[in-house]
Amino acid sequence: MTHATGGLSKGKTMTNDPAALALHWAQTGRKVALATVIATWGSAPRGVGSQLVIDADGAMEGSVSGGCVEGAVVLAAMDAITAGQHAILEFGVSDDAAFAVGLACGGQIKVLVQPVGDGLTIKTLQALAEARATARPIGLTTDLATGISRVITAADAPERFRLDRAGLDDDGTFITIQNPPLRMIIVGAVHIAQPLVGMARACGYAPVLIDPRGAFGSDARFPGETILEDWPDEALAALKPDARTAIVTLTHDPKLDDPAIMAALRSDVFYLGCLGSTRTHAKRVARLQAAGFTDADIARIHAPVGLDIGGRQPAEIALSIMAQITQTLRHAR
Template sequence: MKVSQHIGGLAASLHRKGQKVALATVLSTWGSSPRPVGAQLVVCEDGSFHGSISGGCVEGAVVLEALEVLTDGTCKVLEYGVNNVDAFAVGLACGGTIKIMVEPVGFGQGVSVEALEALAQAYTDRQGLGLQVNLQTWARAVIAPQTHSQDFTGLGGVSKQVYTHIQNPPLRLVVVGAVHIAQFLAPMAQLAGYQVTIIDPRESFASPQRFPDQELIVDWPEDALTGLAIDNRTALVTLTHDPKMDTPSLQAVLATEAFYIGALGSTRTHAKRRASMLDLGVSAAQFDRIQGPVGLSIGSKSPAEIALSILAAITQCLRMPSP
């Protein structure tokens, strides 16, 4: 199973390889800050860094602070905002406040490598997990959240000097049909943070040569989907144009909590699909969960543009769900 890079896992891996690294985490934000609570940045002792905490606004200032942390092993809480004399220097002059924790990894007051590895493993295993940090004593505890949200933005934060971050399972996109559009959609979705699974019974289509960095399941979709735990952090799209594969896939996913379901095809094709699925016992309300034609209407023509419209529709459904 291939998943996007877990930033805490990367920090732990670099430490295991003998590098001194610090981890910066967004504790709270207000106003125009472009990254949510829980966003992280790994800073290496040579000044290189991975990830982001503000989309470029404060990274430079935080890297310098992190290098100091690596010299003495202490933790810091930094705050930048419109009233801060450093606001213009760090790029927040447009408005906003951001509070950031910077901690060494594996020594001093910092987070343990084992805690980061536990979080990374939970992410890979699609299990929710959390971490609490006492900002006065720097004591830490790994916690198991009771519920998982579709979107972690806004979960956790600071209360009574204790920072809590709930790490949900990664977002996942299941693509039925290893077609040309999927070759563009899969890497786009991975860049957006999705774990991508592609299902197609045709080995010549679902081949590592065509999809070198994605999880492939060479099987009929109705069989493959029984082995996947489709949850409310999963989106599914069908791209085959073949009712033998699309219809069973859509029937199966309608019984789940998938937050987005889309099917490639024209308006006429979707109308025929609706009639056939209602005949199979799918209710009108259930069928209305399927977006068809799939994607936002942006005039897409090429496979890459269609893939872009699909990912845009998935993003809109995730971030701006209908009431």
């Protein structure tokens, strides 16, 4: 049985994805430009890669500065649409303006404005939309001299994709990254899972709980969460974990944990963490070796799970797990 959380409406999804909205507006006949933060200094209100979509009448969605310079960007975008030329804008965000959006001091931002046309084509925006729909990583590289964008893959900029890091390269190009959403699959709807799902969601993961024991994975204990009341190997076969997926096993029961661990080791998950003591893990290792897994396979497992921060309470253990997952994702492998 599956308890699924409600998804965003199509309108909200587009609002949260200015590139998708730019495509939609352009396909409906509106003249559109896309503004992207390409560099920041100091306490800039929005990070590199933040976007704002604008049409020829000044309608806009998204943000490049939290409200500080949106008006100026909109006017520049309308001019760029009329001229059919990209523009690069630089703004110094004053202390007063920065304070108004919750910052302690000012900063600077550089914004690329691209009309949808020759440089940023509808075909390119369609490629971004198709990649998002199929959960494929994709990126854009833009020549700042010409304003021409082209699609790239993770093989073209592996470190940027791994770190989800847009930015300027030394050759005068700007790279923006669109990765599939991060997922965390938690096997065992136990007490540690309760704070862990909230931390996962706060860190940008879509959490999924797997536990065939209905009393554990109940809506009362995990309100609004996605809970699969299936055996872990069956659930993971349907979920198809990939390189943007972390898996955590928490049941302490080999009948539940082992099938999940074996499925994870046969996949490209970037993190696999398993609850249990050193002695428990030694027994786990013996079972995996008997099942034919190599030492290199088994070395992928983080066990005992989590960073050693001395935590004892469920929330502290969950914090140590979330920290280790973050460390594994963001550090070079």
